[in-house]
Amino acid sequence: MARDNTESSKEVSEVEKVMMSRFANRFYLHREVDLEAITGILNAARYAATGGNVQPWRVYVLAGAAKTALADAIATAHETASGEHKSEYNYLPAPLPEPFASRRNEFASVFYGSLGIAQEDMAARAVQSARNCRFFDAPVGLIFTIDRRLEKGSWLDLGMFIQNIMLAAKARGLDTCTQEFLSRYHAVIRTQLPLAAEELVVCGMSMGFGDPEWARRRPQMPKAPLEEFASLHGF
Structure with a gap:
């Protein structure tokens, strides 16, 4: 007997469960990740959609002494001369328009509030932000680059590649956190990695491997309901 389409559409697939369970984890266990797992994730991620099969991504994966050396260099730059470092692109406009500004403010309130950091406690927030420099003490750090000669369409492709990595990692029991913060230290990164011009x-x-204690008590970040961002026609 054929299954009712309405009933089946309400079921959540295993892929969708992985998608909905993923979150930006900033707290990790001191537990190594096998190279086989990392290469498996990257092998799956390379099947991301890409216009004209351009495949515009490059990724540098670091662990052990290599990750420590890069983290030390970035942390030193952040502690001694943070104002001298700036990303080569703008992630968000200034000022940020609505409703995006309100969503960002809500994120800060929910995230820092979960750590017991008051919204106005800029010093404590700065300490937490500085943990970016050391990849939040995760055992693996990744740096993503794109050829600067490409256009915005290729950035879409890179985003899908990065998303594939996050989902493949989650499917293997690993957590991730993307870090735009690190792009401002591109000059430092170049001293540690063989990036082309x-x-x-x-x-x-x-x-x-995410800290299970944090996973249990972390707040669920608010997401806009479907009717707020989707417009359906002809159904």
């Missing part, structure tokens, strides 16, 4: 640093990513 045309490579533009887009972001970093932390990857590892």
Whole structure:
């Protein structure tokens, strides 16, 4: 007997469960990730959609001493001369229009509030932000670049590649956190990694086994309901 389409449409697939369970994790266990798992994730992620099969991504994956060296260099730059470092692109406009500004403010309130950090406590917020420099103490750090000669369409492709990595990692029991913060330290990153001149640093990513204690008490970040962002026609 054929299954009722309405009934089946309400079921959540295993892929969708992975998508909805993923979140930006900033707290990790001191537990190594096998190289086989990392290469498996990257092998799956390379099947991301890409216009004209351009495949505009490059990723540098670091662990152990290599990750420590990069983290130390970035942390030193952040502590001593943060004002001298700036990303090569603008992630968000200033000022940020509505409703996006309100959503960003809500994120800050929910996230920092979960850590017991008051909205106005800029010093404590700065300490938490500085943890970006060390990939939030995750065992694996990734740096993503794109050829600066490409256009915005290729950035869409890179985003799908990064999303594939996050989902493949989650499916293997690993957590991730993308880090636009690290793009401002592209000059420092170049001293540690063999980037070509045309490579533009887009972001970093932390990857590892998330701290289960944090996973239990972390707040659920609010997401806009479907009717707020989708317009359906002809159904």
